[in-house]
Amino acid sequence: MSDPDISTSATMDPAQPGGETTTRRMILNMGPQHPSTHGVLRILLELDGETITKAEPDIGYLHTGIEKQAEALNWQQVVTLTDRMDYLANLSNNLAYALPVEKLLQIEIPDKAQWLRVLLVELTRINSHLVWLGTHALDLGAMTVFFYCFREREDLLRIFEMFSGQRLMTSYIRIGGLALEPPRGWQQVVKKFNDALPSNIDEYEDLLNTNPIFLNRVKGVGYLPLEKLLALSVTGPMIRAAGLKWDIRKSEPYSSYEKFDFDIPVYQEGDVWARYRVRMEEMRQSQRIVKQALEGMPEGSWKADAPKVVLPDREKMKTQMEALIYHFKIVTEGFRVPAGEAFVPTESPRGEIGFFCVSDGTAKPLRVFMRTPSFANLQALSPLFEGNLVANSVAALGSLDFMLGDVDR
Amino acid sequence: MLPEPLQSLPVPAALEAWDPQAIVDGSLELGETLLWVAPEKIVAVCQELRDNLGFERICGVTAIDRYPMEPRFEVVYFVHSISRNIRLKLKVALPGADPAVSSVTPVWAGANWYEREAFDLFGIRFEGHPNLKRIMMPEGWEGHPLRRDFPTHVHKYSYQNE
Numbered sequence: 001m002s003d004p005d006i007s008t009s010a011t012m013d014p015a016q017p018g019g020e021t022t023t024r025r026m027i028l029n030m031g032p033q034h035p036s037t038h039g040v041l042r043i044l045l046e047l048d049g050e051t052i053t054k055a056e057p058d059i060g061y062l063h064t065g066i067e068k069q070a071e072a073l074n075w076q077q078v079v080t081l082t083d084r085m086d087y088l089a090n091l092s093n094n095l096a097y098a099l100p101v102e103k104l105l106q107i108e109i110p111d112k113a114q115w116l117r118v119l120l121v122e123l124t125r126i127n128s129h130l131v132w133l134g135t136h137a138l139d140l141g142a143m144t145v146f147f148y149c150f151r152e153r154e155d156l157l158r159i160f161e162m163f164s165g166q167r168l169m170t171s172y173i174r175i176g177g178l179a180l181e182p183p184r185g186w187q188q189v190v191k192k193f194n195d196a197l198p199s200n201i202d203e204y205e206d207l208l209n210t211n212p213i214f215l216n217r218v219k220g221v222g223y224l225p226l227e228k229l230l231a232l233s234v235t236g237p238m239i240r241a242a243g244l245k246w247d248i249r250k251s252e253p254y255s256s257y258e259k260f261d262f263d264i265p266v267y268q269e270g271d272v273w274a275r276y277r278v279r280m281e282e283m284r285q286s287q288r289i290v291k292q293a294l295e296g297m298p299e300g301s302w303k304a305d306a307p308k309v310v311l312p313d314r315e316k317m318k319t320q321m322e323a324l325i326y327h328f329k330i331v332t333e334g335f336r337v338p339a340g341e342a343f344v345p346t347e348s349p350r351g352e353i354g355f356f357c358v359s360d361g362t363a364k365p366l367r368v369f370m371r372t373p374s375f376a377n378l379q380a381l382s383p384l385f386e387g388n389l390v391a392n393s394v395a396a397l398g399s400l401d402f403m404l405g406d407v408d409r
Numbered sequence: 410m411l412p413e414p415l416q417s418l419p420v421p422a423a424l425e426a427w428d429p430q431a432i433v434d435g436s437l438e439l440g441e442t443l444l445w446v447a448p449e450k451i452v453a454v455c456q457e458l459r460d461n462l463g464f465e466r467i468c469g470v471t472a473i474d475r476y477p478m479e480p481r482f483e484v485v486y487f488v489h490s491i492s493r494n495i496r497l498k499l500k501v502a503l504p505g506a507d508p509a510v511s512s513v514t515p516v517w518a519g520a521n522w523y524e525r526e527a528f529d530l531f532g533i534r535f536e537g538h539p540n541l542k543r544i545m546m547p548e549g550w551e552g553h554p555l556r557r558d559f560p561t562h563v564h565k566y567s568y569q570n571e
Contacts, residue, residue, distance in 0.1 A: 233519025
């Protein structure tokens with residue numbers, strides 16, 4: 001970025017009439033391949049020396065038309081698309097999609113399935129925050145944290161693989177419950193990971209909290225006031241770091257979150273440092289939720305009793321006529337969802353995610369609007385950048401924690 | 410006139426009292442409040458919601474294409490009051506020919522990109538929007554992909570020099 005020959009396409013203001021000095025505003029392309037953008041985000045920066053005077057994000061490089069594709073698939077198949085939006089929080093996306101469709105279908109999800117969902121979504125939150133922490137620290141020059149975070153993330157991916165057979169594109173939370181029966185011995189594996197997590201988080205904090213280089217680069221950087229964030233529809237850790245105690249898991253509980261005891265971390269500073277603290281604290285709270293879910297896991301079924309929606313057991317399918325018919329119907333044409341529309345907001349690692357599902361009574365959605373947190377949060381990029389130094393922009397960008405697949409869909 | 414179940418809810422009742430012409434219709438289904446707003450009143454309604462009824466933020470803006478029905482488009486606004494913990498869906502019906510509605514970006518800056526997205530993917534114009542240009546698709550793209558009459562698979566596009 002510092003070498004103007006390589007990366008700039010420059011346009012300059014004409015020399016000021018009558019004066020000896022001339023101002024040169026430089027237009028600089030940050031991205032789409034800039035490493036700190038973590039994806040394909042292009043930001044057009046207008047620079048006055050080292051200061052950014054204007055920043056305009058250019059998105060759409062990852063636009064794959066997921067909302068359009070969803071209209072061509074049947075309801076259950078759309079679950080696989082949701083994995084591919086925010087590929088670090090796929091289970092949160094699966095859940096956010098399953099909830100409105102279940103609301104339209106009006107099916108009851110058994111307690112065990114709900115608790116397993118909570119457990120998996122919280123593990124996803126830890127996973128997402130670990131990747132964020134690793135890459136954010138890496139952007140700011142602290143390389144070791146990245147390796148530590150990915151060490152724990154590997155354990156998490158193994159857990160996801162154990163449950164669903166997939167490390168990343170899990171599609172494990174389905175309409176009507178879960179995709180498969182939880183594997184044998186999952187409790188021990190999750191417990192082992194979960195018990196080790198607090199000391200691991202301490203370890204990351206040891207590396208960063210007293211590190212003067214890190215502190216200088218995050219404290220007081222990237223400040224945005226709460227009113228501005230609210231007006232820009234920013235959600236999630238960003239807004240909690242600016243002093244608003246608002247978490248959808250508490251204010252509009254879904255999937256039995258009301259039965260869990262956890263705190264909402266809030267910091268008042270509204271800078272990159274506060275966002276870091278909020279996310280670290282959220283990992284601890286997620287650890288608490290996972291612990292409660294492990295200890296209090298209710299007995300019961302992992303899928304709803306809705307034969308027209310949920311695939312029957314293999315055993316039943318081979319022995320009972322009706323089960324075979326339902327199986328055939330669900331697999332060949334999908335299930336019909338009553339006409340109507342539903343929107344259920346949920347709290348993903350990045351903020352508010354909600355799917356607005358509109359059905360016309362057929363087996364395919366009429367419209368699925370995906371209200372993704374990254375898209376809205378990225379609107380805060382211009383105010384974060386403008387008036388600040390180029391060197392600080394990388395820290396501010398990392399603190400947004402957006403996922404380009406989630407932005408472009 | 411508000412339908413029966415909505416009259417007892419505070420926000421629809423307050424809007425009805427504020428301007429009886431603004432809310433055309435409404436419903437309460439699956440616990441979600443939906444209000445149909447007269448298209449020319451949408452900005453005034455949003456202003457009232459933000460200034461006097463505590464709706465600090467807009468959660469999103471999108472559209473639904475009911476092709477081939479008329480009015481073809483529904484623009485949906487998800488507004489949210491954190492302080493009162495109330496969510497509201499506002500809808501505006503627009504015709505298939507040259508759909509246009511006033512922009513609510515001056516009310517909530519967060520609507521900016523959502524309106525650009527709806528403009529890009531549905532071809533709905535938001536009048537008074539500060540920067541209404543394509544956001545997802547490339548500049549030279551023809552058509553609006555999320556319209557129901559836009560085919561899913563047959564398109565080819567070669568990127569021009571931008």
